[in-house]
Amino acid sequence: MEWLRNLYSQISEAWSKWRTSQKIILFSIVGVVVIGFVLVALFSSNPSTYPLFTRGIQDENTLAQITLRLDQENVEYSVTPDNIVQLTSRSDALRMRALLTREDLVPLEVDPWELFDIQRWTQTDFERNVNLRRSIIRELEQHIAALSDVDSVNVTVVLPEEQLFQEQQNPVTASIIITPKPSSDIRENRAKIEGVEKLILLAVEGLTAENLSITDQYGITLNDFENLAEFDRLELTKRERDLIQDEERKLKDSIVTALSSIFSEDRVELINITVDMDMSRKSQETQEIFPIETVPDNPLTPYSEREFVLTVPRSTEEMEERYEGTGFNPEGPPGLEGQTPPAYKDLEGIIGRWSNDENRINNEMNMKVITEEKSPTISRITASVAIDGVWRWVYDEEGNVVENLNRSIEREYIPVSDEALTKALELVKNAIGYDVNRGDQVSVENISFDRRAEFMEEDDAYFRAKQTRLLSIYLGIGVGSMLVSFLIVRLITKEIERRRRLREERLARQYQAMREAALKRDQAEDEGPTLEDEIIALVRERPADSAQMLRTWIMEEE
Numbered sequence: 001m002e003w004l005r006n007l008y009s010q011i012s013e014a015w016s017k018w019r020t021s022q023k024i025i026l027f028s029i030v031g032v033v034v035i036g037f038v039l040v041a042l043f044s045s046n047p048s049t050y051p052l053f054t055r056g057i058q059d060e061n062t063l064a065q066i067t068l069r070l071d072q073e074n075v076e077y078s079v080t081p082d083n084i085v086q087l088t089s090r091s092d093a094l095r096m097r098a099l100l101t102r103e104d105l106v107p108l109e110v111d112p113w114e115l116f117d118i119q120r121w122t123q124t125d126f127e128r129n130v131n132l133r134r135s136i137i138r139e140l141e142q143h144i145a146a147l148s149d150v151d152s153v154n155v156t157v158v159l160p161e162e163q164l165f166q167e168q169q170n171p172v173t174a175s176i177i178i179t180p181k182p183s184s185d186i187r188e189n190r191a192k193i194e195g196v197e198k199l200i201l202l203a204v205e206g207l208t209a210e211n212l213s214i215t216d217q218y219g220i221t222l223n224d225f226e227n228l229a230e231f232d233r234l235e236l237t238k239r240e241r242d243l244i245q246d247e248e249r250k251l252k253d254s255i256v257t258a259l260s261s262i263f264s265e266d267r268v269e270l271i272n273i274t275v276d277m278d279m280s281r282k283s284q285e286t287q288e289i290f291p292i293e294t295v296p297d298n299p300l301t302p303y304s305e306r307e308f309v310l311t312v313p314r315s316t317e318e319m320e321e322r323y324e325g326t327g328f329n330p331e332g333p334p335g336l337e338g339q340t341p342p343a344y345k346d347l348e349g350i351i352g353r354w355s356n357d358e359n360r361i362n363n364e365m366n367m368k369v370i371t372e373e374k375s376p377t378i379s380r381i382t383a384s385v386a387i388d389g390v391w392r393w394v395y396d397e398e399g400n401v402v403e404n405l406n407r408s409i410e411r412e413y414i415p416v417s418d419e420a421l422t423k424a425l426e427l428v429k430n431a432i433g434y435d436v437n438r439g440d441q442v443s444v445e446n447i448s449f450d451r452r453a454e455f456m457e458e459d460d461a462y463f464r465a466k467q468t469r470l471l472s473i474y475l476g477i478g479v480g481s482m483l484v485s486f487l488i489v490r491l492i493t494k495e496i497e498r499r500r501r502l503r504e505e506r507l508a509r510q511y512q513a514m515r516e517a518a519l520k521r522d523q524a525e526d527e528g529p530t531l532e533d534e535i536i537a538l539v540r541e542r543p544a545d546s547a548q549m550l551r552t553w554i555m556e557e558e
Helices: 002-017 020-045 060-072 090-102 125-145 190-203 229-260 418-432 452-524 531-541 543-557
Strands: 077-079 085-087 150-158 172-180 207-216 268-278 282-290 292-295 307-309 312-326 351-364 366-374 377-387 390-393 411-414 441-446
Touching (some): 060 077, 060 085, 085 090, 125 150, 190 207, 229 268, 229 377, 229 418, 377 418, 418 441, 452 543
Parallel strands (some): 172 207, 377 441
Antiparallel strands (some): 077 085, 150 172, 268 377, 282 366, 292 307, 312 351
16 A cells, blocks of 8 residues: 555645646546547437438439338438438337338348448447348358359348247247259259258258258248158159160160161061069178189190199197096095996996097188179060061063052062071070070060051152153153154255256256257347347246246346
């Protein structure tokens, strides 16, 4: 306590030395600081206005709907130039935020929980719980949205208030809405849903699978595994059926490929292929004992030097016991009578003989234990194959196709020989891995297929081609006749023209001779008739010959 008195005396001495003005300034500073702290506390804890959303509402229609809803609830509010809605009461702000969220009036660009991001001097337990809930929800949404099968996700987590008694404590609940991607199989894949469920259960403390609901965008519950038992059974049955169908398809392809090398593909028809498969899981253990190699083979020699023994001695035990002499019956301790029966006491002193030989040899042998687990296995295969024969056209003695009256071709059927059927049966057995011990059954029969439609198309094509050939022949004959007729007419025309020309030439020569004769007569008879008179007289006597001679003159002049 001495230092307190010293400290008080020092402060009193310093205070007595201060002037009155200094003391007033000190009191003023302390008063201002106290008043400032009081005002800050009052204004920070009791603000005059509370924002409905910390961000401005950019959509005018949404702002109008929100203000209309506030008017309906008789809530006092104001809208800032930044379109931020301010309320006068914190309770009204919380109530209207919840109401707008329930009625889906919260703008898309606004986070409903941003109100709790405001920095304050004090923070209540309610705000801490809200921030914890927001953190959990955001982390869950990020984790689930990171999955390749999820397009979008909506998470709701309810963290109830802690109660004093465990019986009164409400459980933690969560609801998840997943929107799968178009190519995702998360709805049908149970393993993926279990992974999402486990991720959520580990992220939320106190959450159990009974209080977790995972649905898709259509409201179908995805994590109802108890009701999915029947679905799993049907899914397993479907997979088993698909496995059997795949095996049957492989065997069918093997059979068709094997028979197509001998018969054409259209002559082979797989009537039935059935594969019985045992889907149960079986474990089989086999012990195999084989001899021990004592001398290995020398690869440099053309023969084998290998030597084997079935067993190798591991240990030998021999025992030999011989006894000859008087029989001895043991008695009890000295001074006491033994326990030997009277009948054996009578044998005492009789000479006896005892012999015992034992020989034990423990041998080692090579042993291999094979453990196999088979699932599934083929228990039986049945296959039925039909093979068609060959249809051939019938020809007459001249090599022409025999045609029926109904405009069809005469055909004959040649069945498959027994030897070919036997070979086909062996091919089918090899293709399916035939096992007589397994009870497999394979049948290959010669059956005539119904080929009426094929024959009708073939007949139509044949007669159509035949008609085309006949038409071509007739057309060729007609064209040839026209060419021959044209040549004959051409020759006749040329001949007529030749004869006409010869006749004109003959007439021209006659006229020339007549003209020369007339000239000679003119020379001989100076006083005879003139040339003009002779021509006029000739025209009158022979008009046709005169016209022809005139045409000849004109042609010669040209």
